[in-house]
Amino acid sequence: MNCGGKKKKSANSPVGTNKSKLGAPKEKKDETEQPSASVKGESLKKKKNKRMKMTTRRSGNPTAIANEPIPWQNLKIKIYKHLGSGVMGSVFLIDWQKSKKVALKLVPLTQNSSWHLCKVEVDNLIKIRQISSEVPNFVKMLNNCIVESIPAEVCKKFQLLQNTKYSVIILENGGEPLAKKIFKSDEQIISAVAQTMLAMCVAKRRLDFQHVDIHDKNILVSETESEIMEYVVDGRKVRVRACGVKVTIIDLQLSRFKYYPSRYDLRRLCDVFIMLAKKTNEESARKIILKAVEICRNAPDSAGLWPNDQFFDHTCR
Ligand SMILES: Nc1ncnc2c1ncn2[C@@H]1O[C@H](COP(=O)(O)OP(=O)(O)O)[C@@H](O)[C@H]1O
Ligand SMILES: [Mg+2]
Known part of the structure; x- marks a missing residue:
């Protein structure tokens, strides 16, 4: 196989082949499916909130996120650019202390649901670390905390909320x-x-x-x-x-x-x-x-x- 080689164009197989041309058979009906809510945009938000409520019922206090907020300056972060955003977070390319070009996920803690989801994400990142020697493909968390607020000039430059607590998760850069x-x-x-x-x-x-x-x-x-x-x-x-x-x-x-x-x-x-x-x-x-x-x-x-x-x-x- 020509690993990493140049893309070869074939006249018989155009890039824009559509789904039906791919001959993909119809998917089997799945009786044990989770609710089929779309995982994009608003539906995902609803789904995340619903999940939060369910977990909250089991675990008690929804705001019980372990970390005490710390000042932003203590982190010694230099932000380069925005890498992407999802329903919850904005992710930036940063230098953090001695770690160069890693990823910073910031989620504003404006609701109980976001506090809870951030805590769940951190817990899950810790759990998946158990198998990091058996599978190299799950993102590794380098650090996490909550910051009291982000300086006004940083908020302006990167469109973040002022006077708002943020969940900070520092991750390896996944590309x-x-x-x-x-x-x-x-x-x-x-x-x-x-x-x-x-x-x-x-x-x-x-x-x-x-x-x-x-x-x-x-x-x-x-x-x-x-x-x-x-x-x-x-x-x-x-x-x-x-x-x-x-x-x-x-x-x-x-x-x-x-x-x-x-x-x-x-x-x-x-x-x-x-x-x-x-x-x-x-x-x-x-x-x-x-x-x-x-x-x-x-x-x-x-x-x-x-x-x-x-x-x-x-x-x-
Ligand atoms: N570790 C990472 N390295 C590089 N880019 C990242 C990383 N984590 C997130 N991103 C970028 O930020 C986007 C949103 O991150 P994600 O964790 O999925 O946030 P959300 O929970 O809001 O969906 C991703 O689709 C990706 O483009
Ligand atoms: Mg996402």
Whole structure:
């Protein structure tokens, strides 16, 4: 495979192939589905609030976020630029103390719901760290705290709220969202698919992890010089050719670490992979990715994504 090589254009396989041309079969009806609310915009906000209420009922005080607010200046942060925004947060490229070009996620703590969701996200980032030696694709948290308020000049420059407490989560830089990524080769796209599938599979098997908000803006891609990505699946080492790219899965605010019979993540992964199949140039690469879509459609949950010779034989060493 021509890992990291130049994109080849094929006259027979235009980039803009549509869904029906991809031959994607209709998805099976999922009886054990979570509520099918859209995960975008307002619906996501509602969903996050609903989840907050449910968890609040169980856990008591919704404002019980552990950290005492600290002054912004104590953090010694230099912000370079805005990296992206979601429903809850704005994320910036920063230097933080000795860490260069890392990511800063800021969420204004204007409601009890945002306090709670930030605490859940931090807890989830800590939980997923348990398997960081078995799967390299979940974003690593470097630090977190709450700041009392952000200086007026910083608020003006980066459109933040003045006189408002903010949740601060400092994360490793995961790169660009999959939605925007321009890949250098089809092999890079296949590698991104394999990395995502294995990450979700290992996390499910080890921690009963469900992301619950997996989509093409919560999967990031960065360049890497590592030749392989290493996984441990059921005690067995599995290696995927990186082909110059590393996947990072972010935004664990809605994630669960508890058995729950759902194919929700798999349905979202199908959408992501179909989008990636459209980015391929060669028919053969498209077929491989559509195989991954089929595997996601047929698996009972993300634990069932491995083993699968039909897909992983192409992508693993
Ligand atoms: N660790 C990171 N590295 C690089 N960019 C990031 C990182 N985390 C978030 N981003 C960017 O910020 C956007 C919003 O971040 P996200 O954590 O998904 O916020 P929200 O919870 O509001 O959806 C992402 O889609 C991505 O573009
Ligand atoms: Mg997000």
